[in-house]
Amino acid sequence: MTDLTDLGVAAIREGVAKGEFTAVEVAGAFNAAVAAAQPALNAFITLTPEKALEAAAAVDADRAGGKALGKMAGVPIGMKDLFATTGTTTTAASNILGNFVPPYESTVSQKLWDAGAGMLGKLNLDQFAMGSSNETSAFGNVISPWRREGSDAQLAPGGSSGGSSAAVSARIAPAATGTDTGGSIRQPAAFTGISGIKPTYGRCSRWGIVAFASSLDQAGPMARDVRDCAIMLEAMAGFDPKDSTSLDMPVPEWEANLNADLRGKKVGIPREYRMDGMDADVARVWDEGIAWLKDAGAEIVDINLAHTKYALPAYYIIAPAEASSNLARYDGVRYGLRDLPQGAGLQDMYAATRAAGFGAEVKRRIMIGTYVLSAGFYDAYYTQAQKVRTLISRDFMDAFQTVDVILAPTAPTAAFGLGEMVSDPLAMYLNDVFAVPASLAGLPAMSVPAGLDRQGLPLGLQLIGRPFDEQGVLDAGLAIESRAGFTARPAKWW
Amino acid sequence: MAGGNPAGPSFKRKNAMSVDTATVARIASLARIKVTEEEIAAMVPELNGILAWVEQLGEVNVEGIAPMTAVIPNKQRLREDIVNADPLTGGDVQDKVLSNAPAGEHGFFGVPKVIE
Numbered sequence: 001m002t003d004l005t006d007l008g009v010a011a012i013r014e015g016v017a018k019g020e021f022t023a024v025e026v027a028g029a030f031n032a033a034v035a036a037a038q039p040a041l042n043a044f045i046t047l048t049p050e051k052a053l054e055a056a057a058a059v060d061a062d063r064a065g066g067k068a069l070g071k072m073a074g075v076p077i078g079m080k081d082l083f084a085t086t087g088t089t090t091t092a093a094s095n096i097l098g099n100f101v102p103p104y105e106s107t108v109s110q111k112l113w114d115a116g117a118g119m120l121g122k123l124n125l126d127q128f129a130m131g132s133s134n135e136t137s138a139f140g141n142v143i144s145p146w147r148r149e150g151s152d153a154q155l156a157p158g159g160s161s162g163g164s165s166a167a168v169s170a171r172i173a174p175a176a177t178g179t180d181t182g183g184s185i186r187q188p189a190a191f192t193g194i195s196g197i198k199p200t201y202g203r204c205s206r207w208g209i210v211a212f213a214s215s216l217d218q219a220g221p222m223a224r225d226v227r228d229c230a231i232m233l234e235a236m237a238g239f240d241p242k243d244s245t246s247l248d249m250p251v252p253e254w255e256a257n258l259n260a261d262l263r264g265k266k267v268g269i270p271r272e273y274r275m276d277g278m279d280a281d282v283a284r285v286w287d288e289g290i291a292w293l294k295d296a297g298a299e300i301v302d303i304n305l306a307h308t309k310y311a312l313p314a315y316y317i318i319a320p321a322e323a324s325s326n327l328a329r330y331d332g333v334r335y336g337l338r339d340l341p342q343g344a345g346l347q348d349m350y351a352a353t354r355a356a357g358f359g360a361e362v363k364r365r366i367m368i369g370t371y372v373l374s375a376g377f378y379d380a381y382y383t384q385a386q387k388v389r390t391l392i393s394r395d396f397m398d399a400f401q402t403v404d405v406i407l408a409p410t411a412p413t414a415a416f417g418l419g420e421m422v423s424d425p426l427a428m429y430l431n432d433v434f435a436v437p438a439s440l441a442g443l444p445a446m447s448v449p450a451g452l453d454r455q456g457l458p459l460g461l462q463l464i465g466r467p468f469d470e471q472g473v474l475d476a477g478l479a480i481e482s483r484a485g486f487t488a489r490p491a492k493w494w
Numbered sequence: 495m496a497g498g499n500p501a502g503p504s505f506k507r508k509n510a511m512s513v514d515t516a517t518v519a520r521i522a523s524l525a526r527i528k529v530t531e532e533e534i535a536a537m538v539p540e541l542n543g544i545l546a547w548v549e550q551l552g553e554v555n556v557e558g559i560a561p562m563t564a565v566i567p568n569k570q571r572l573r574e575d576i577v578n579a580d581p582l583t584g585g586d587v588q589d590k591v592l593s594n595a596p597a598g599e600h601g602f603f604g605v606p607k608v609i610e
Contacts, residue, residue, distance in 0.1 A: 103590035201566045313548040333603050335594035346608050355528035370525040386561030442565030
């Protein structure tokens with residue numbers, strides 16, 4: 001029998017439906033792989049093997065009973081620990097939520113369970129999804145399964161969805177949920193040689209996802225290939241009256257409509273993304289991507305996204321501003337940690353609780369957000385940043401008058417080593433330079449693995465599409481995937 | 495609050511805005527985060543580095559540009575004005591609401607004394 005952990009979403013679903021193996025066998029195989037890898041990779045915060053088995057048994061029973069099976073039937077997945085799960089601790093990788101057991105289920109996770117998926121566990125992440133290396137988690141670093149050739153130095157799996165990227169690339173989960181505020185699905189996908197898509201803002205309900213920056217946060221799938229992402233995104237997306245920003249639109253059949261033939265399509269290449277001193281391997285893979293899309297029939301068009309260099313500074317005003325407001329709810333009163341020093345009053349309790357519960361990066365962002373929103377500074381920082389955001393969005397809309405999809409690198413470098421960036425917050429922020437513009441404009445964007453750098457580490461290419469055109473993004477991603485022939489995977493050392 | 499202070503700092507100013515230890519202490523107090531003097535000292539250069547970097551937004555001509563309010567156009571929806579329209583977010587869930595409270599007492603959230 002094939003090793004079940006070598007299978008992705010589509011293959012598992014098909015094998016279960018045909019009776020080649022049972023969903024319980026699949027869940028058992030992945031549960032064992034998770035347990036074996038956990039001490040080395042630390043990809044999970046909470047393991048829930050019983051949940052995976054329970055969902056699998058239900059799918060097997062449905063199949064035996066001749067019932068119709070869901071889009072994700074029999075597929076055990078990892079759930080980023082930012083999604084509230086009924087009865088299972090949901091921490092956002094922070095001590096302030098260390099013991100939080102939600103009495104409700106997030107809309108996206110509920111949709112996945114309804115589609116027949118099961119939960120292997122809650123995946124580690126950067127604390128409150130703030131970080132690009134998974135080093136801000138209160139539950140320890142996630143270690144990437146990837147290593148540089150001839151080195152055993154520990155590498156970052158990217159962030160904030162670093163547990164998700166590590167688990168999928170290590171083949172201990174066929175797929176995982178991620179969330180993307182400024183690149184948190186795409187950058188970790190690129191760092192670990194997997195695929196991930198952030199849909200149009202509003203496609204996936206934010207209800208029950210621990211909030212970071214509400215005008216930017218979007219959930220999306222992370223999986224081994226484009227088809228698996230399409231399948232899982234269909235299961236996750238859809239209108240939710242409980243999220244006021246949810247899109248009231250039908251969910252397209254992205255999987256059934258996948259089409260890598262790009263004849264008649266125009267692909268934009270933004271010249272502003274070709275920055276001085278660009279990594280030679282990143283530039284090479286980008287050029288290869290251009291050639292692959294040409295080969296798929298697309299016409300290549302140079303475009304301008306004039307305000308690109310201002311996207312990152314605008315993001316680092318807007319996201320912390322929203323975070324400082326969202327995270328005001330953690331006050332030690334209604335849920336989460338309480339630190340009540342002897343004789344302390346209410347205000348002292350708030351300050352002590354938040355000092356004890358939040359990590360350094362979370363505090364840093366709350367402080368920046370508080371400052372830029374404070375009286376006298378609001379217009380100079382926040383209003384200015386939101387005006388720049390309008391210009392960034394307008395650049396994209398102008399480009400989409402001409403082109404159908406945009407091709408760019410996902411990240412400026414391959415994975416860096418753990419500890420290499422932590423001392424310089426700004427250098428860490430700069431790693432999201434190519435990912436943030438699409439976030440600010442709310443556009444669907446995907447990373448697909450495209451090649452290896454000179455040290456044998458994966459590099460990703462990013463496709464950015466028009467609002468609501470996930471199909472165009474997935475199709476161009478598939479055209480790259482089918483030509484890149486990316487089969488590299490990390491050698492198993494854990 | 496969205497009050498612009500016309501006399502306040504602007505990106506057009508030549509000198510970069512920067513924070514000192516007193517300002518960082520005030521921000522921490524506004525953010526309700528207890529910080530030690532050592533933590534404040536460490537945060538001053540970090541925050542100044544980030545603030546100096548975002549200062550480049552001042553170069554952008556935003557004449558006549560409206561600030562972004564909704565990234566993807568959407569319409570405001572109101573739920574029906576019915577008690578418990580959604581059982582998940584409606585009433586009769588006192589036990590669930592209090593289930594994670596650090597000090598849930600007699601059906602309330604317990605807090606230390608507010609009036610000194």
